[in-house]
Amino acid sequence: MTATPELTRFAPEDDLLHDEISRSGPHARESLLLTAPIPEERLLVFLYLWREGGNRWGRFVFVGGPDMDTPLFVSHSDGAAFSGEDLRDFTVGGLHWRQPEPLRVAEVDFSERSAGGTSIGTAPGLDLSVRFEGIHEPFSWHDNADGCPDWVAHNRYEQSGLTRGVLTLGDRRVEFAGAGHRDHSWGSRNWNMLQHWKWMNAATPDGAVSLHAMIMSVKGETLVNGYLNRDGLVSPISAAHASATLDERMYHRALSGRFTDEAGREMTLECEYAAGWSMPIQHLLLNEIGMTATLDGHPAVAHVELGWPADYVRALTEVSA
Amino acid sequence: MLSPKDDLRHQLRPGPHARESLFYNVLLPGEGLMIFGYTWVDAESRAGHLFAVVGDNDERLAFSAVDGVPVGDRDFDDWAVGDMWLRHSDLLRTASLGFSGDSVSLRAEFTGTHGAFDYASNEDGCPPFIADNRFEQSAHVTGELVLGDRRIPFDTTGHRDHSWGTRDWDTLQDWKWVSGQAGDGLTLNVMQLHARGETTRHGYVYRDGTLAPVVDVRTQAEYDDNWWQTGLRMTVHDAAGRQTSLTARRYALLRFDAGDRLTLHEAGCTGTIDGHPALVHFEAGWDRSYAQSQARSRTGTP
Numbered sequence: 168m169t170a171t172p173e174l175t176r177f178a179p180e181d182d183l184l185h186d187e188i189s190r191s192g193p194h195a196r197e198s199l200l201l202t203a204p205i206p207e208e209r210l211l212v213f214l215y216l217w218r219e220g221g222n223r224w225g226r227f228v229f230v231g232g233p234d235m236d237t238p239l240f241v242s243h244s245d246g247a248a249f250s251g252e253d254l255r256d257f258t259v260g261g262l263h264w265r266q267p268e269p270l271r272v273a274e275v276d277f278s279e280r281s282a283g284g285t286s287i288g289t290a291p292g293l294d295l296s297v298r299f300e301g302i303h304e305p306f307s308w309h310d311n312a313d314g315c316p317d318w319v320a321h322n323r324y325e326q327s328g329l330t331r332g333v334l335t336l337g338d339r340r341v342e343f344a345g346a347g348h349r350d351h352s353w354g355s356r357n358w359n360m361l362q363h364w365k366w367m368n369a370a371t372p373d374g375a376v377s378l379h380a381m382i383m384s385v386k387g388e389t390l391v392n393g394y395l396n397r398d399g400l401v402s403p404i405s406a407a408h409a410s411a412t413l414d415e416r417m418y419h420r421a422l423s424g425r426f427t428d429e430a431g432r433e434m435t436l437e438c439e440y441a442a443g444w445s446m447p448i449q450h451l452l453l454n455e456i457g458m459t460a461t462l463d464g465h466p467a468v469a470h471v472e473l474g475w476p477a478d479y480v481r482a483l484t485e486v487s488a
Numbered sequence: 489m490l491s492p493k494d495d496l497r498h499q500l501r502p503g504p505h506a507r508e509s510l511f512y513n514v515l516l517p518g519e520g521l522m523i524f525g526y527t528w529v530d531a532e533s534r535a536g537h538l539f540a541v542v543g544d545n546d547e548r549l550a551f552s553a554v555d556g557v558p559v560g561d562r563d564f565d566d567w568a569v570g571d572m573w574l575r576h577s578d579l580l581r582t583a584s585l586g587f588s589g590d591s592v593s594l595r596a597e598f599t600g601t602h603g604a605f606d607y608a609s610n611e612d613g614c615p616p617f618i619a620d621n622r623f624e625q626s627a628h629v630t631g632e633l634v635l636g637d638r639r640i641p642f643d644t645t646g647h648r649d650h651s652w653g654t655r656d657w658d659t660l661q662d663w664k665w666v667s668g669q670a671g672d673g674l675t676l677n678v679m680q681l682h683a684r685g686e687t688t689r690h691g692y693v694y695r696d697g698t699l700a701p702v703v704d705v706r707t708q709a710e711y712d713d714n715w716w717q718t719g720l721r722m723t724v725h726d727a728a729g730r731q732t733s734l735t736a737r738r739y740a741l742l743r744f745d746a747g748d749r750l751t752l753h754e755a756g757c758t759g760t761i762d763g764h765p766a767l768v769h770f771e772a773g774w775d776r777s778y779a780q781s782q783a784r785s786r787t788g789t790p
Binding site: 360363365410482 | 658664684685686687707708711772774775777778781782785
């Protein structure tokens with residue numbers, strides 16, 4: 168085993184807005200993400216909000232189900248209203264987000280009827296309450312050998328966590344407790360750099376083992392970010408190999424991954440489709456899928472996002488259609 | 489396993505991407521020239537060619553492209569499409585390539601410096617959207633190029649390849665194809681593909697008389713404001729356990745489009761293989777919109 172270098176330690180104020188960095192300049196952006204896969208119910212809860220250019224807020228709230236093409240609930244708002252106190256306790260387009268314990272806990276509530284005008288999906292509406300508790304300190308991409316590219320963000324943290332909550336989709340009420348993931352990035356975000364990526368997150372339900380891995384295809388090269396968390400040690404990923412099984416729509420139905428960290432440890436990830444939705448952002452499709460998983464053979468919960476240029480997907484799926 | 493017949497035409501399954509294609513290059517950095525010869529035929533026996541002699545920045549000193557030319561049963565032992573001709577006489581070993589145009593003519597004799605290497609011999613195999621199979625071969629090349637009033641004899645190294653089957657360019661996201669020769673005894677071909685979110689590696693290293701499949705590749709390329717590659721550093725690991733390093737610096741470039749989505753940037757380069765002076769052909773293929781986006785981001789163009 169090699170010595171693990173000291174990791175970046177974020178300050179409590181990193182859970183707040185970074186106005187000096189993310190308020191101006193090309194592609195200026197700050198974003199928060201929280202995902203709660205519930206594979207046993209074949210549900211994926213996905214919450215994403217952003218501020219672009221310092222004053223344009225937006226957010227996605229969706230609940231994916233077994234059919235990628237038939238989301239249970241999707242609500243998207245660009246130009247959403249922001250109110251609140253920084254990112255401690257705030258609301259963006261009806262998405263109420265609180266961070267009562269910096270760098271550890273997030274609590275989110277959302278309620279909307281489909282008749283509200285911003286949502287689609289088969290459910291008549293969504294009532295959601297979810298609490299996320301980090302199971303380790305947030306991890307910075309700067310701690311990976313490939314670093315945090317300046318077109319991704321000035322800095323970005325990723326954190327595995329345990330999730331607990333309740334959601335109501337029409338007549339269906341689901342209480343859940345499981346594992347999830349969140350991130351927070353600030354700086355520039357230029358989506359045009361990406362050719363393809365695999366953003367993989369998994370954790371065992373007790374939080375003892377987790378991983379976050381990002382493999383990006385950029386300018387013809389491959390970049391790797393993320394960490395392995397086991398035995399109380401979070402260590403940067405040094406090598407990552409992942410292969411997805413794609414269906415005729417290029418949705419990933421399964422994925423196998425092998426990862427090595429700077430402490431010399433290895434971890435395997437196996438996962439299969441449970442629930443998801445294909446989220447369009449600019450010229451890209453982000454296929455967000457909650458998955459049943461194993462980490463080193465132990466039952467786990469995973470959220471795996473594969474990103475594709477929409478034109479590429481269209482070209483390949485039209486051929487096979 | 490290749491057989492000599494693989495240097496001739498194959499029975500192609502009909503389909504939109506069914507094609508058989510052959511490529512030859514001669515790099516003449518002392519003259520600032522790259523000779524690029526490409527010919528193909530589809531399942532309906534309609535053939536084409538792309539022949540170019542270029543300087544840098546897509547300066548086309550000679551360029552000819554034809555497609556849809558009926559060739560019947562004509563085979564590669566006596567091949568002609570428009571002004572370009574080809575003879576595979578000693579199969580899998582020698583090839584003669586020629587072009588006779590108004591202001592340009594070429595005669596080039598290719599003699600393989602090792603056995604032809606097929607991508608089916610790589611761990612990643614030959615992806616079905618690239619070809620049923622494909623072989624690559626470094627060569628010693630002699631001949632003469634006449635370009636306007638320039639008469640340029642050459643005695644150097646070069647490369648050729650031959651692929652057959654489904655050639656679906658549009659499945660590719662990007663790729664690097666590199667051939668290099670540091671004399672006759674130290675040569676390589678590497679293809680690194682990104683397609684459907686996966687990365688595969690193909691090709692060989694030939695050194696010390698041993699031809700070994702590529703097992704891993706690391707690349708780092710540099711680009712100009714057109715998103716045309718200017719240089720490359722590459723490290724190759726082969727199945728014989730050897731590590732080979734390559735550097736390349738562009739002196740010539742040809743750009744053309746293929747399929748519905750792709751653009752090909754062909755760079756003639758000088759460089760090194762493990763420190764020995766080398767001729768390197770570095771082809772980079774891109775989604776056109778991605779390449780344009782990268783060029784815009786480098787120049788600050790919205």
